Amino acid sequence: MGTSGLVKRLGRMLTEDLEVLDTDRIERESRAEGAQRAADCLRGDEATMIGELRTVQTCSRSTKTGVEAEFFDGSDTVLLKWLGRSRIPGIEPGRKITVRGRVATVDGMKVIYNPYYELHSLQD
Template sequence: MATTGYLKRLTRRLTEDLGEVDAEQIAEESRATGAQRAAECCRGDEVTMHGELRAVQTCSRTAKEGVKAEFFDGSDTVLLKWLGRNRIPGIEPGRKLTVRGRLAEHDGAKVIYNPYYELYGSDDE
């Protein structure tokens, strides 16, 4: 019986979309920390979310756009914007972090401006 369950889980992991598996794992970690889910948060809410940075865009010294990062918590994507910064050490794709701030909307997308954040390394997990 135990081998049947193992084989089902193994088959599921081998055939399931990697994006879905990744989202499920991130959502599980987020639930374990007690953080809010991005999909359930609305504009104006003070939020604390846990997830992973999917993409980071830094600006040149002449541009004043700041650092932008795509944050994913397993349920939805939130854009994080640090204004007036060219680069932030540790803010890079693949890093897990907890962010805190007020949720806003810009062009229909969820955004947190200048969020407080706590980075997690591979040894913290």
């Protein structure tokens, strides 16, 4: 990659929407680590993905308690649901994580219940 490639990237960074750039960055990092793309995962697949948490909320309906997080890997969004938990240390918006679990679908949305997860260091 020569100077022209650098100039193109710089021009793109200055003119393109920040959300698009963020999406590209997340997807590039995820692919570099060899993770599966959320967009390619189907219901019933055992998947290992790397991405970031966009939102995290605690659900405290009368009988259903748990933590829900919106996971994004640059290609698609997956809802992560930890049942029976009121809080999970380190699970917070903006945090980069690796998740592994079986993909389900609920109302057209991809969901992983009680996923195995690894928090990445805050420097990543």
